[in-house]
Amino acid sequence: MKSPKLGLFAIIFTSVLVTTACSNQSGGEAKGSTAGETVAVEHELGTTEIPETIEKVVTLELGITETVTALGVNPTGVADDDKTERIAKSTYDKIEGYTSVGTRAQPNLEVIRSLNPDLIIADPSRHEAIYDELSDIAPTIAVEDDTADYNDVIASTETIGKALHKESESEDLIENNSEKATELKENITVGDQTVLQAGYNEGNTFEVPTNSYFLPDFMEEKLGIHYALENAEETSEEMTIEQLLQINPDILILTVSEDEGSSLSKLKEDPLFSKLKAVEADQVYEVPHNDWSRRRSIPAANEVMEAMPEIFHEQTS
Amino acid sequence: MTPRQLPRLLVLTVTSVIVLLFCFYLSLRIGAFRFSTSEILHYIVTKDQTEKSLIFHDVRLPRALMTMIIGANLAVSGALMQAVTRNPLASPSVLGLNAGASLIVVFTTVMLPGVTGFALAGSGFVGGLLAAALIFFMSVVFKGGDQAVKIALVGIAIQALLSSGTQAILLFNEESTQQILVWLAGTVAGTTWDDIEVMLPFTFIGLIASFLAARRVSVLALGDETSVGLGVSIFTTRILLIAIVIMLAGASVSVVGPIGFVGLIVPHIARYLVGNDYRIVLPYCLLIGAILLTVADISSRFVSFPSETPVGILTALIGTPYFIYLARSYKRRKV
Numbered sequence: 001m002k003s004p005k006l007g008l009f010a011i012i013f014t015s016v017l018v019t020t021a022c023s024n025q026s027g028g029e030a031k032g033s034t035a036g037e038t039v040a041v042e043h044e045l046g047t048t049e050i051p052e053t054i055e056k057v058v059t060l061e062l063g064i065t066e067t068v069t070a071l072g073v074n075p076t077g078v079a080d081d082d083k084t085e086r087i088a089k090s091t092y093d094k095i096e097g098y099t100s101v102g103t104r105a106q107p108n109l110e111v112i113r114s115l116n117p118d119l120i121i122a123d124p125s126r127h128e129a130i131y132d133e134l135s136d137i138a139p140t141i142a143v144e145d146d147t148a149d150y151n152d153v154i155a156s157t158e159t160i161g162k163a164l165h166k167e168s169e170s171e172d173l174i175e176n177n178s179e180k181a182t183e184l185k186e187n188i189t190v191g192d193q194t195v196l197q198a199g200y201n202e203g204n205t206f207e208v209p210t211n212s213y214f215l216p217d218f219m220e221e222k223l224g225i226h227y228a229l230e231n232a233e234e235t236s237e238e239m240t241i242e243q244l245l246q247i248n249p250d251i252l253i254l255t256v257s258e259d260e261g262s263s264l265s266k267l268k269e270d271p272l273f274s275k276l277k278a279v280e281a282d283q284v285y286e287v288p289h290n291d292w293s294r295r296r297s298i299p300a301a302n303e304v305m306e307a308m309p310e311i312f313h314e315q316t317s
Numbered sequence: 318m319t320p321r322q323l324p325r326l327l328v329l330t331v332t333s334v335i336v337l338l339f340c341f342y343l344s345l346r347i348g349a350f351r352f353s354t355s356e357i358l359h360y361i362v363t364k365d366q367t368e369k370s371l372i373f374h375d376v377r378l379p380r381a382l383m384t385m386i387i388g389a390n391l392a393v394s395g396a397l398m399q400a401v402t403r404n405p406l407a408s409p410s411v412l413g414l415n416a417g418a419s420l421i422v423v424f425t426t427v428m429l430p431g432v433t434g435f436a437l438a439g440s441g442f443v444g445g446l447l448a449a450a451l452i453f454f455m456s457v458v459f460k461g462g463d464q465a466v467k468i469a470l471v472g473i474a475i476q477a478l479l480s481s482g483t484q485a486i487l488l489f490n491e492e493s494t495q496q497i498l499v500w501l502a503g504t505v506a507g508t509t510w511d512d513i514e515v516m517l518p519f520t521f522i523g524l525i526a527s528f529l530a531a532r533r534v535s536v537l538a539l540g541d542e543t544s545v546g547l548g549v550s551i552f553t554t555r556i557l558l559i560a561i562v563i564m565l566a567g568a569s570v571s572v573v574g575p576i577g578f579v580g581l582i583v584p585h586i587a588r589y590l591v592g593n594d595y596r597i598v599l600p601y602c603l604l605i606g607a608i609l610l611t612v613a614d615i616s617s618r619f620v621s622f623p624s625e626t627p628v629g630i631l632t633a634l635i636g637t638p639y640f641i642y643l644a645r646s647y648k649r650r651k652v
Contacts, residue, residue, distance in 0.1 A: 081489070081490070081491060082489070103488065103489055103491065104491065105488055105491055106488060199496075201496050201499060201507075202426070202433055202434075202437065202496045202497060202500060203499060203500050203504065203506075203507050203574075204507030204508070204509055205499060205504070205506050205507040205625065207496075207499075208624075234621070237621065237624035237625075238499060238506070238624055238625040238626070238627075239624055239625060240376055240506050240507050240625060241376060241507075242348055242349050242350060242372050242376045242377075243349045243623050243624060243625075245349075245350075245368065245372065246349040246350060246623065257430075257496070259430035259431075260430060260431075260433075261431075270375075271366070271371055271375070272368070272371050272372065272375055272376070275368050275371065
């Protein structure tokens with residue numbers, strides 16, 4: 001560094017540049033809604049008038065993207081966190097070629113505007129603060145996904161169906177899922193066994209979804225499974241092996257991230273982990289974290305159900 | 318220390334040790350499984366392969382010990398930082414240890430997800446070390462002004478810069494960083510004996526070195542001119558003390574995550590109780606730091622009992638009002 005003062009200047013200057021570049025572009029002129037008939041759709045953040053023909057849709061949550069695609073509309077713009085692997089393969093194959101609008105936490109409003117969408121579907125817990133900016137670009141509805149339980153996802157699917165004018169398709173989607181669940185329920189024999197889902201964290205703790213979380217809630221409501229952790233307010237709890245032992249579920253489902261090695265191989269050496277009933281009965285199953293935790297949609301539930309017979313099989317003892 | 322103070326000090330020391338032991342006992346006792354006092358006494362001397370014995374020895378005991386170690390380390394390094402910067406509102410985080418460790422740990426988690434456990438903690442330590450080195454270097458290079466003030470100011474600036482880097486990575490890699498969020502809040506849950514083994518050498522060397530340097534610390538706190546007058550080399554003392562802080566706080570952060578406010582508050586409590594002689598202040602910081610963090614950890618277990626809440630959230634909850642009180646009282650004193 002030749003001159004310390006110059007160095008400091010450079011740092012400040014760069015920071016200012018970066019800050020300016022990163023700040024949100026807000027405002028701009030409102031886009032008049034296209035003439036023609038509109039349909040009023042009620043959603044989490046109010047009621048929005050939506051044009052009768054919708055061609056271009058922007059989706060800002062992963063579960064929403066899946067639902068929209070499953071209803072036969074391929075979204076033009078998708079918040080995919082700039083990581084295509086976040087989108088489930090079944091959905092990705094259909095929508096390949098979409099435009100990424102950035103992260104779900106901070107979607108790029110300029111890119112969304114440039115896509116000239118007819119409808120934006122957002123998540124209230126994530127996008128409430130930018131709802132006005134989004135509405136300024138195109139009619140926007142908000143449906144629960146980020147912190148949704150099973151019934152929230154059903155409600156979201158119905159609202160999306162209404163907004164896309166595909167109400168019968170969304171009813172079919174829900175109906176079909178229900179039928180699948182009923183069929184699966186007859187084929188699994190878990191009886192009174194308790195089930196718990198958990199992700200093993202860096203730092204030797206467990207992230208345990210509660211029965212207010214999408215998949216555990218689905219298992220409880222539609223498959224009659226006894227999920228071992230109840231909490232009406234929080235969707236997940238942080239635990240050590242001690243609390244896990246106290247709950248001591250009969251079946252333990254360990255979710256593992258795609259970029260991590262097996263949790264079981266790390267946990268095998270822990271003498272306390274092997275005290276778990278599920279471990280003693282050989283009823284610990286490793287499943288992909290993405291499918292079992294991040295994806296919250298009807299198509300996700302359908303796909304996860306395919307893996308369930310193996311997990312909830314009859315216990316031969 | 319005058320002979321007149323001795324009885325008072327004796328009472329204070331005995332009280333602190335009793336309180337610490339009681340906190341240790343509570344920390345061992347409270348949790349999802351119930352332990353009676355007789356069980357605690359039984360398990361502390363015997364170990365078998367039963368569930369309760371294993372929980373006691375592999376979950377409760379390492380956690381209780383780790384909490385005391387971390388509390389002591391952070392408090393002592395906080396006192397050293399306040400002397401080095403001659404700023405009563407300084408703490409180890411001013412040296413960028415928390416921010417540096419956080420940035421590197423979050424960065425490593427995103428870019429090299431295979432790196433976990435001690436490799437990850439090691440990278441955190443290196444991050445803290447680099448940040449501290451950078452801050453100290455810049456405070457030396459910038460001309461003019463008082464070095465104590467420069468360390469504090471440069472520290473705050475660099476810390477903010479590093480934190481914004483961490484925030485940016487978190488923002489753009491939301492799901493990949495979920496696993497690290499608990500560490501980022503600062504937690505002692507899930508402590509293993511391996512963690513303790515890593516912490517012990519840093520703790521022993523750091524604490525002993527700080528007690529040996531205590532006289533220099535007291536002199537340094539008097540001001541640069543006085544220090545020189547009393548034959549203490551300011552520059553080498555500062556470097557020495559900063560090295561100790563990196564050892565104590567840097568190692569702590571990389572193992573349990575950035576736990577704030579302990580290093581800020583405890584030195585004030587210690588000085589309030591025993592005066593300004595760092596030969597006495599530092600051992601008291603050790604005791605009170607261990608007590609404070611253990612109390613915070615026990616309280617954190619009740620937030621959503623029996624589940625865990627990161628202890629760093631609790632210390633922030635206790636620390637923030639105290640910080641405001643301190644800042645206000647210093648302002649008043651100057652006016």
